[in-house]
Amino acid sequence: MSKPNFKIVVELTNSDPATACWTAVAEQFLDEKYEGFEYVALKGNDCIPEKVYDALRDPSAIGVSGLSVGHGSDCETTVQNMIPDFSCGNPNNILLRGKYFNKCTCLYGKGGLPDLVNNYGLGCGCGEVTEYWIVTNKTGKKWQDPVTYFIDANFEFDRQLMQGKTAKEAYDAMIAKYKQHAEYWKDKDPETARLLNYDADNRPFFGDPNWAVGNIPPPPPTEPHLVEASAESSKDPYMRYFYIKVNGVPEHVETGWFKFYVKRTIYLPKDKEADICISVSADETFGWEGTLKIDDKKPVSGACDKNHPLCVHISGQPPSPPQPPQPPQPPPPPGQKYSGEYTTNVVSNQPCVVQAILRLKLTTNKDIEIPMTIDLRNLQLLGEGKGSESGTIQDNQYSGDAKGDLSIKIDNQYPIVLWFGNIPKKGFLIIKSPQTFSFIQLSKEQGKVE
Structure with missing residues (x-):
């Protein structure tokens, strides 16, 4: 049986000298093929937020590759022309739920990746907590340009995942590759060796160490549920996260102040029970009250803070019993x-x-x-x-x-x-x-x- 096809999104920005040097070499690594995997490469002016989001909506997409590059801050990462694609509190972050993120960008590991893991269900990721430094001679030739060694080390995380390793095993192999290349450059160019070690030492792991690429089962039959949810507080002056969760897994996340309102359709398996809950990332002292209505059920109201989620239970529908086999038709008389x-x-x-x-x-x-x-x-x-x-x-x-x-x-x-x-x-x-x-x-x- 052939392996399923998984897709990995590659963000290849080139709108400034640093990202252009990286992308010129990184795209040459796309020649590395692994059975059951394919790359969705978005380069240059194709590397815009909308196309990134569309690629991640594909059910077979599993993450963002370590060949990807952009600029970043402690709560934001960008694509072409410095446009943010993911940032703290961005509702589109939910597209990374259950996936991995290994993009090369400065500082995003400081706040952005923890936000993705804690608030949006990111499966795992690696991200720099300081600036990410590279060395390049701008030739754009693989293994002749020193930037190749930075890209090759970062891509090792992806390689290991595509070979069936867990996220922690992939991370350890990636760091080892950085160190191996640093040792190679130790006598040739000590500064290149120092920066390879520096990038490795400041690129921690986030998320589930046991995360791994697995077979994607076919989705079960679903039925739509119309969810209408609101929450409000008159005494909370802080920016808060508002969650809609299904069985504890975020289905919708957004940020705001004082008041939230969401109306959307959520699809649930027909034969499974589920709890749909809303909550705000504040404790009970801030007085958040909400209302949750599912389909034509009677709305429920009450506290909806992080310690007291407001929930509605969906009983689900049992699967239909199989139809009895039809009796065989009598044979026609001979003609x-x-x-x-x-x-x-x-x-x-x-x-x-x-x-x-x-x-x-x-x-x-x-x-x-x-x-x-x-x-x-x-x-x-x-x-x-x-x-x-x-x-x-x-x-x-x-x-x-x-x-x-x-x-x-x-x-x-x-x-x-x-x-x-x-x-x-x-x-x-x-x-x-x-x-x-x-x-x-x-x-x-x-x-x-x-």
Whole structure:
């Protein structure tokens, strides 16, 4: 059985000298292929937030690659032209839930990655808590440009994940690769070696150490639930997170002050129970009160702080019992057998349609004539055919199989469609010469005998 296809998003910005030097070499690493994985590379002006979000909405997307590069601060990372794609409190952060994040950017590990893990369910990630430094000679040539060694070390995290390792095992291998390259540069260029060690020492791991790429099961049947939620406090002056969670997993997260209102559809498995809850990231002393309404159920109201989530239980629907098997149909009474041969002549009588008669001579001494309409699609033709058929006649109805060959001459080499009444006859066209076609007819026949 072949491995499932997983997709890894690669953000290749190049809108300034630093990111351009990185991307020129990083895109050459896309030649590394691993079975079951493919890269979604967004380069230059294609590397914009909307395209990043669209790529991560794909159910087979598992994360953001260590080949990715951008600028960052302790709570923000950017794509092309310094536009933020992820930042603390950004509702689009939820797209990283359950995935990994290994983008190379300054400072994002200081606040952004903890925010993704703690508030948006990021599976795991690596991020710099200081500035990330590189060395480049701007040649853009893999292994000739020193920046290659920084990229290769950072990409080791992805490689290990694609080979089935856990996140912690992948992280340890990545740090070891940084150290290995630092040792290589120790005598050649001590400054390059120092910066490789510096970047490794300031790139901690976040999230679940046991996170790993696994098989994606097919999604269960779902049903929509309309969720309408609000929360308000008159005495909380601080910016807060507002959560809608399903069985404790964030489904919607946004930030704001004093008041929240969300109306959206959430899809839940039909045969599973679930608790849908809302809460605000403040304790009870700030007096947050909320209302939660699911579908046409009666709304519930009350406290909705982090210690007292406001919840509605969804009972789910049991799976439908399997239908009992239908009793087998009794066999029909035996019918009269027939067999025979047929010949047909085809003559064009107008530019686009040919009418013909198919005569069937049966061993039952009955002849059957079947009108044919041949759609030539503006071609002219002249041809003849012959074949054999066999079947049964019962209750004045006949049915059977027909097989034959039809040779047609036309004035150009184009596909044709052969119709028997309103029934298309399907087969294979074989070009025998520039102006002659052979049509192999394999079909079922049925009709009424009078």
